[in-house]
Amino acid sequence: MKILTYKKSGVDIKKLDTFKEKLKMIFRGSYSEEVIRGLGGFGGLFRFPQRKYRKPVLVSSSDGVGTKLKI
Numbered sequence: 001m002k003i004l005t006y007k008k009s010g011v012d013i014k015k016l017d018t019f020k021e022k023l024k025m026i027f028r029g030s031y032s033e034e035v036i037r038g039l040g041g042f043g044g045l046f047r048f049p050q051r052k053y054r055k056p057v058l059v060s061s062s063d064g065v066g067t068k069l070k071i
Helices: 013-028
Strands: 035-037 043-047 057-061
Touching: none
Parallel strands: none
Antiparallel strands: 035 043, 043 057
């Protein structure tokens, strides 16, 4: 049986990490006081006006590359 790796499937983790660090520097310039946390592992947190809710937070999330490799 062949051993599968991210790299063999076309995913270069080192290049991805370098790319994400560059994106973090670019995105940081767009942050406002509503941003609770910047780019992280798989999501971000954003505060929005408290007109209807107590301490509302919008959570944005994405899947990692490994979640779809094998079903």
